[in-house]
Amino acid sequence: MNFRKLFSLFCVFFRIGAFTFGGGYAMIPLIQKETVEKKKWITDDDILEIVAIAESTPGPIAINAATFVGYRVAGFWGALVGTLGMVLPSFTIILLISYVLREFLQIEAVQFAFNGIRAGVLALILKALWNMCKKAPKGILSYCIMAGAFLLTVVFNWNILYVIIACALAGLISSLIIARRAGK
Numbered sequence: 062m063n064f065r066k067l068f069s070l071f072c073v074f075f076r077i078g079a080f081t082f083g084g085g086y087a088m089i090p091l092i093q094k095e096t097v098e099k100k101k102w103i104t105d106d107d108i109l110e111i112v113a114i115a116e117s118t119p120g121p122i123a124i125n126a127a128t129f130v131g132y133r134v135a136g137f138w139g140a141l142v143g144t145l146g147m148v149l150p151s152f153t154i155i156l157l158i159s160y161v162l163r164e165f166l167q168i169e170a171v172q173f174a175f176n177g178i179r180a181g182v183l184a185l186i187l188k189a190l191w192n193m194c195k196k197a198p199k200g201i202l203s204y205c206i207m208a209g210a211f212l213l214t215v216v217f218n219w220n221i222l223y224v225i226i227a228c229a230l231a232g233l234i235s236s237l238i239i240a241r242r243a244g245k
Contacts, residue, residue, distance in 0.1 A: 066135050067142045073100065074127045074146030079154075083182025085122030089189040092126055102134045109196055117225055123147055153215075206231050 074097045078218060081088045103111070104142045111133075115125035124147050129141025158165060165171060197203065210228050213219040 062138060063135065067138055068137055069100070070131050071146040072141045074131070075109045075150060077127075078123070078147040079150035081123075081185075083107065083177045083185055085124070085126070086189050087182045087185035088123040089126065090185060090192060092130065093192065096130050096134075103130060105196060107133065109193065112193065146152055167207070202231075202235050 070114070077088055077091050077095065081091055089108075093105070093108045097105055097108055111126050111129045112122070114129060115122045118125050124144060127143040127147035128140045131139035131141070135142070207226050209231075210224050213224050213227070214221060
């Protein structure tokens with residue numbers, strides 16, 4: 062067991078968990094920058110796979126991503142350390158804030174700070190979307206699935222779980238059709 066690598070994994074995800082606001086999608090660009098560009102533990106293609114898996118498994122996407130990256134880097138112990146690193150800051154902050162929540166939210170400066178944080182989070186989410194869009198496979202089918210998922214969730218108010226299952230089935234069926242045609 063490489064304790065130095067485990068400690069590095071913990072520190073990377075602890076930093077991301079401690080200093081990123083806005084949830085998992087806002088953390089994806091930071092996870093990509095740290096694990097792909099700086100540490101070179103995984104590749105950009107791995108990030109796309111990890112995000113796809115993390116989105117389709119239960120739980121917060123950032124925690125799932127930390128678990129999967131940790132597993133790829135150092136197996137079971139890497140998954141455990143990555144997850145703990147990502148969860149510990151939020152857990153600690155929420156625990157502390159819960160004691161003073163009512164008084165804390167009444168402070169006008171805190172309200173203004175949260176408004177600014179919301180705007181910054183939106184920018185991080187849009188950056189993650191842009192990065193994923195640039196790296197995702199493109200084609201008429203991908204665009205149709207994306208448009209269909211958007212319409213089902215926004216216009217028809219479908220449950221996200223059903224939309225994800227429908228998108229997975231559409232991708233699986235199209236892959237089987239393409240594979241069958243290539244085999245002929």
